[in-house]
Amino acid sequence: MTRDISAEIARFVVTCDGASVPQSARDVMKLSLLDWVAVTRAGQAEPVAEIVRSMVAEEGSTGPCTVAGLEHGLAPRGAALINGTISHALDYDDTHFIYLGHPSVAVVPAALALAEAEGARASEFLEAALIGVEIACRMGDWIGGAHYRKGFHITATAGSFGAAAAASRLLKLNEAQTLTALSIAASRAAGVRAQFGSMGKPYHAGMAASSGVEAAMLAARGFVAADRGLEAPQGFAETHDAAGHDAAFDDLGQRYVFETVQHKFHACCHGLHAALEALTELKSAHSFSPDMVEAVTITVQPRYLTVCNLPAPRSGLEAKFSYRLTTAMALSGHDTARLDSYTDAVCSDPGMTSLRDRVRVKTEEGMVGTVAQVEIVLKNGDRLSAQHDLAHLPDLTTRRAKVRAKASSLLGEVAEASLWSTISGETSLAILNG
Amino acid sequence: MTRDISAEIARFVVTCDGASVPQSARDVMKLSLLDWVAVTRAGQAEPVAEIVRSMVAEEGSTGPCTVAGLEHGLAPRGAALINGTISHALDYDDTHFIYLGHPSVAVVPAALALAEAEGARASEFLEAALIGVEIACRMGDWIGGAHYRKGFHITATAGSFGAAAAASRLLKLNEAQTLTALSIAASRAAGVRAQFGSMGKPYHAGMAASSGVEAAMLAARGFVAADRGLEAPQGFAETHDAAGHDAAFDDLGQRYVFETVQHKFHACCHGLHAALEALTELKSAHSFSPDMVEAVTITVQPRYLTVCNLPAPRSGLEAKFSYRLTTAMALSGHDTARLDSYTDAVCSDPGMTSLRDRVRVKTEEGMVGTVAQVEIVLKNGDRLSAQHDLAHLPDLTTRRAKVRAKASSLLGEVAEASLWSTISGETSLAILNG
Numbered sequence: 001m002t003r004d005i006s007a008e009i010a011r012f013v014v015t016c017d018g019a020s021v022p023q024s025a026r027d028v029m030k031l032s033l034l035d036w037v038a039v040t041r042a043g044q045a046e047p048v049a050e051i052v053r054s055m056v057a058e059e060g061s062t063g064p065c066t067v068a069g070l071e072h073g074l075a076p077r078g079a080a081l082i083n084g085t086i087s088h089a090l091d092y093d094d095t096h097f098i099y100l101g102h103p104s105v106a107v108v109p110a111a112l113a114l115a116e117a118e119g120a121r122a123s124e125f126l127e128a129a130l131i132g133v134e135i136a137c138r139m140g141d142w143i144g145g146a147h148y149r150k151g152f153h154i155t156a157t158a159g160s161f162g163a164a165a166a167a168s169r170l171l172k173l174n175e176a177q178t179l180t181a182l183s184i185a186a187s188r189a190a191g192v193r194a195q196f197g198s199m200g201k202p203y204h205a206g207m208a209a210s211s212g213v214e215a216a217m218l219a220a221r222g223f224v225a226a227d228r229g230l231e232a233p234q235g236f237a238e239t240h241d242a243a244g245h246d247a248a249f250d251d252l253g254q255r256y257v258f259e260t261v262q263h264k265f266h267a268c269c270h271g272l273h274a275a276l277e278a279l280t281e282l283k284s285a286h287s288f289s290p291d292m293v294e295a296v297t298i299t300v301q302p303r304y305l306t307v308c309n310l311p312a313p314r315s316g317l318e319a320k321f322s323y324r325l326t327t328a329m330a331l332s333g334h335d336t337a338r339l340d341s342y343t344d345a346v347c348s349d350p351g352m353t354s355l356r357d358r359v360r361v362k363t364e365e366g367m368v369g370t371v372a373q374v375e376i377v378l379k380n381g382d383r384l385s386a387q388h389d390l391a392h393l394p395d396l397t398t399r400r401a402k403v404r405a406k407a408s409s410l411l412g413e414v415a416e417a418s419l420w421s422t423i424s425g426e427t428s429l430a431i432l433n434g
Numbered sequence: 435m436t437r438d439i440s441a442e443i444a445r446f447v448v449t450c451d452g453a454s455v456p457q458s459a460r461d462v463m464k465l466s467l468l469d470w471v472a473v474t475r476a477g478q479a480e481p482v483a484e485i486v487r488s489m490v491a492e493e494g495s496t497g498p499c500t501v502a503g504l505e506h507g508l509a510p511r512g513a514a515l516i517n518g519t520i521s522h523a524l525d526y527d528d529t530h531f532i533y534l535g536h537p538s539v540a541v542v543p544a545a546l547a548l549a550e551a552e553g554a555r556a557s558e559f560l561e562a563a564l565i566g567v568e569i570a571c572r573m574g575d576w577i578g579g580a581h582y583r584k585g586f587h588i589t590a591t592a593g594s595f596g597a598a599a600a601a602s603r604l605l606k607l608n609e610a611q612t613l614t615a616l617s618i619a620a621s622r623a624a625g626v627r628a629q630f631g632s633m634g635k636p637y638h639a640g641m642a643a644s645s646g647v648e649a650a651m652l653a654a655r656g657f658v659a660a661d662r663g664l665e666a667p668q669g670f671a672e673t674h675d676a677a678g679h680d681a682a683f684d685d686l687g688q689r690y691v692f693e694t695v696q697h698k699f700h701a702c703c704h705g706l707h708a709a710l711e712a713l714t715e716l717k718s719a720h721s722f723s724p725d726m727v728e729a730v731t732i733t734v735q736p737r738y739l740t741v742c743n744l745p746a747p748r749s750g751l752e753a754k755f756s757y758r759l760t761t762a763m764a765l766s767g768h769d770t771a772r773l774d775s776y777t778d779a780v781c782s783d784p785g786m787t788s789l790r791d792r793v794r795v796k797t798e799e800g801m802v803g804t805v806a807q808v809e810i811v812l813k814n815g816d817r818l819s820a821q822h823d824l825a826h827l828p829d830l831t832t833r834r835a836k837v838r839a840k841a842s843s844l845l846g847e848v849a850e851a852s853l854w855s856t857i858s859g860e861t862s863l864a865i866l867n868g
Contacts, residue, residue, distance in 0.1 A: 051655040055648070059495040059509035075493035151668030187634055188641070190624040194660040194669035200621055203657075207622070214489070218637075221485040226628040234585030235628035 003246045005142065006228045009135055010178040012253045013165045018127040025256035027396055029130040031403045032094050033423050035263050036087055036104045037431050038407035038416070042339060043089035044069035048199040052085045052206060065113040066432045076113040080163070080213045083109035083432070085206030088155075090339065095262045095270065097370065097391060099140020099154055103261060106159025106208035107132035107166050113213055114170040115429055122426040128169040132212075134258045136162025141257075144243030148193075152240055156191030156204035161230070163212020168219065177219045179228075184215035186229030186236035260393060263403050266336040268320035269308040274372035275300065275323060278388035279330045282376060285386075290331050290351070292378050295358050298323050299373040302363040309361055312353075316342040327374075328355035337409050437680045439576065440662045443569055444612040446687045447599045452561040459690035461830055463564040465837045466528050467857050469697050470521055470538045471865050472841035472850070476773060477523035478503035482633040486519045486640060499547040500866045510547035514597070514647045517543035517866070519640030522589075524773065529696045529704065531804065531825060533574020533588055537695060540593025540642035541566035541600050547647055548604040549863055556860040562603040566646075568692045570596025575691075578677030582627075586674055590625030590638035595664070597646020602653065611653045617663030618649035620670035694827060697837050700770040702754035703742040708806035709734065709757060712822035713764045716810060719820075724765050724785070726812050729792050732757050733807040736797040743795055746787075750776040761808075762789035771843045 043049055053070060056078040065079030068086045073079070087093055088105040095102050108129050115125035140158035148154045164185040168178040188211035191204035219225075229235045237244050266276045275298045300323070310322040319325050319342045326336060332355065334341045346352055364373075370390040377383050393399065408416040422428050477483055487504060490512035499513035502520045507513070521527055522539040529536050542563050549559035574592035582588045598619040602612040622645035625638035653659075663669045671678050700710050709732050734757075744756040753759050753776045760770060766789065768775045780786055798807075804824040811817050827833065842850040856862050 047656070047658075051652060051657050055651050055655060059493075059497065059511065061493040061495040061509075063493065075495075077493065151673040183629075184634065184637075187625050187629055187638060191621050192660075192663065192669050192673050194663050194666040195617075195621055196660075196668075198660045199658045200618065200660055200663070203618075203652075204621060217489050218485060221489060222481070223485050223637075224481075224633045226626075226630075226632045226634055229626065229628050229634070232628040234630075235626050239585040239626050 003249070005246060005249055006179055006182050006230050007175070008249050008252060009165060009182060010175045013131055013135070013169050013178050014173070014175050016127070016131055016253055018123060021127060021130065022256065024396070025130060025259055026126065028259045028261060029126055029133070030423050031263065031400060032104045032133070032261055033108065033126070033129065033431065034407050034420055035094055035403050036108045037419060038410045039090055039092045040068045040083060040087040040432065042092070042410040043086050046086070046089040048089050048202055049086040051199070052203065053082045056082050063117060065116045068432055073116070076117045076213050076217070077210050079113040080109045081206040081210035083112065083206070084209030085202045088202035088205035090267070091201070092264050092267055095264070096137045096140070096258070096260065097262065098137050098257055098260070099143070099158060100148060101136065101140045101155040101158055102205065103133040103136045103159070103162065103258065105205035106155060107136055107162040107212070109206070109209035110163035110212040111166040111170060112429070112432065114167050114216070118170055120170055120429070122428055124170065125429055126426060128166045130256070130258065131169050132162040132166025133261070134256055135165040137257050138248045138252065141248035142242065142245050143240070144245055146243060147241045150241050151193045153191035153193050153195065153201070153204050156208045157189040157240065159205065159208035160185045160189035160211045163209050164215040165212070167212045167216030171216050171220045173216060173219055180219035180223055180225045181215040183225035183227070183229030184218055184223065185211060188215060189236060189240070262390060263399070263406070265402055265406055266326070267339045267342065268326055268336065271300075271304045271308040272323060272326050274370060274388045274390050275374055276326060276330050276336055277390070278372055278374040278386040279327060281386045281388065282374060282384050283331070286384050288378055290355050292380070293331060293355065293358060294377045294379045295360065296327055296331070297360050297362055297375045298327060299362045299364050299367065301367040301369050301371075302365060303369070305361070305363060312356070313347050315344050315347060319347055323361045324356045324359040325352065327359045328352045331355060335409060337406050339410070437683070439680060439683055440613055440616050440664050441609070442683050442686060443599060443616060444609045447565055447569070447603050447612050448607070448609045450561070450565055450687055452557060455561060455564065456690065458830070459564060459693055460560065462693045462695060463560055463567070464857050465697065465834060466538045466567070466695055467542065467560070467563065467865065468841050468854055469528055469837050470542045471853060471857075472844045473524055473526045474502045474517060474521040474866065476526070476844040477520050480520070480523040482523050482636055483520040485633070486637065487516045490516050497551060499550045500864075502866055507550070510551045510647050510651070511644050513547040514543045515640040515644035517546065517640070518643030519636045522636035522639035524701070525635070526698050526701055529698070530571045530574070530692070530694065531696065532571050532691055532694070533577070533592060534582060535570065535574045535589040535592055536639065537567040537570045537593070537596065537692065539639035540589060541570055541596040541646070543640070543643035544597035544646040545600040545604060546863070546866065548601050548650070552604050554604055554863070556862055558604065559863055560860060562600045564690070564692065565603050566596040566600025567695070568690055569599040571691050572682045572686065575682035576676065576679050577674070578679055580677060581675045584675050585627045587625035587627050587629065587635070587638050590642045591623040591674065593639065593642035594619045594623035594645045597643050598649040599646070601646045601650035605650050605654045607650060607653055613662070614653035614657055614659045615649040617659035617661070618652055618657065619645060620663030622649060623670060623674070696824060697833070697840070699836055699840055700760070701773045701776065702760055702770065705734070705738045705742040706757060706760050708804060708822045708824050709808055710760060710764055710770055711824070712806055712808040712820040713761060715820045715822065716808060716818050717765070720818050722812055724789050726814070727765060727789065727792060728811045728813045729794065730761055730765075731794050731796055731809045732761060733796045733798050733801070735801040735803050736799060737803070739795070739797060746790070747781050749778050749781060753781055757795045758790045758793040759786065761793045762786045765789060769843060771840050773844070
């Protein structure tokens, strides 16, 4: 007997009791909310932010939904489109290895817009966002890798269902209406990986967020959609090469796979992060200065060579795709979490290029993609080595300290402290333009 | 050497000289505009119309774009979403056999919204709509049948590119910007056939229209999209099982494949239309009354048996899927073009059921899907027979008379005459809420 995944999702969305959500899931959601606001505010002046915001704002819609970088509110669909796009503009937002997607940028903008529109409490917003990212992650797992490899942008496709789940929760839809919203999302879910490297990538996150809002709003008004648009013949799964791993939804509501979400702590390509973490560990465990370094060897999975191994970057943008230069930056005390650390000047600084040229990148076939190995040989002959696996998450206290430090570096200490107080205390929805 | 289809489309959209458009293409476009307005006005009170219109209207956007059934104007994206949905609500709009799609419902709402927003002349609107439907038809042909058979709703997917083409034309984008709009459409184009039979089907037309508007508006503001989102690796074609028949774009700008668009002249399933046309021909060529009919035989392709062969329909809706009852209706002088001809009462009328029971439906394996054969045996022994092929279009004068009669039956004679004067004279954009 095959499972009815749409019904399982709808039941979870409608019946999940906020009071029974484990504290650990709630805590991680708060970290992702802080992270999401930080990267959204940091990205609000990006060109793609200006383009999408101006298009929607000029339509003159009115509403209570805050938009990054805009002084007045808009209606929910437009706010979700803009904030979703902006929050992914820097590609510095959270990710989840269960499906190689970015859960928060598709879901949180939808949840925030409808929470504001409905006058929800901060706790209801948090729970809806958590339900949405949980569905996005599990849906990404359910859809599986063939879909992604074919070229569908799973952040946007799985994200549309997550956004629809969060939106349905905030509109207090019943199970039948939530099924309808999920079916509408099956028609709207879209986005192709050809857009990677263009403004199309962040725009997809906005599309997903906005589609989720629209799906739930239509369902609330009595829209009649196909029964099970997700799984039906000629529905989303069949057309979009989804594998349909039903086990992805095991224990839905019992445990939250979202808890293992990853936050990016370096404002560069994710492929560099494991190495930068290993370097950080070595720096804190040993005392040495850059001029004591004879040679550094970074060992990673071969596929990263074509992704982020520019040997001698010349611009701040190129620096974000260079093991050698970011290693030199990290060893020299440049804060790789800060957006403004990646400059043309740092690429040509003689101290940096000299250190960079002592870094060698090696590959090892069997290595897991989340792992990097770093070895440093000092001029005194000492050999220091560390390995980091991004999949091994530190404890909550450490994660919180790291996300808060990142948010501080993006927003400033005072703004971060105020924002964290609002988010952690679940006191208000006024988080985006605080 | 492979062709650069995106560039060919962009060049056509930008450089097509309105003055050089053949009169025949212009004339057929006018028929489709009349037909589009008629079915849109006729559908504006449908439940799906109310749902989508209220959702967008409540956002409070402002603009000069007329919306069927709304007294004030809205901004272009929202107007296109609503009007696209409404115009496909009755499924009574035009179709094209080159791709089994509905060109006008995806394109005309986008063209009208941006023509109104830009203050375009009626002739510019007509030319942009024509360019858009031409691209939609050729794109449908380029994408091919595997895409449709897999479950993608080609009206919406091919339609998004057509809508983007029309929208780009009205925003006077240059070729590079138009390429960007097409690439954004490659991310937005969506819709699954699982929605057939639900409100999702007409909503897809609105999605396509709105996506085209959005794509062009973003491109006008400097959006940077993937180079060739249509054909690039992991772009639309690769992910959406498009065949990529480049010959579909042969002679683009030299001839208009849109000229062979089909208009529906009966407010019922398209599978019944060839038979109803053959019956109409027999009725006008011979003089006989229903009580003179001994037996009728309708011969069609076997696949229609599961589509529209309800032997004894009981409701107006079921009547729309019955060879036997619609045959009885046509022979008895019921106007099958009118929406209100299909009633529960007509299904149970003794005169109708008696005639219906003298109709037999036969199939013939090798028959073309656009053909029906009708034979009537009269009680005096005369045998009358006719065959109709929907693919054989009558001349323009006949087509015009038929579309005008359909519009008259939907709108009333006075409204139709006024509307036709506006459209045929290219005098004004005020066609939807005339």
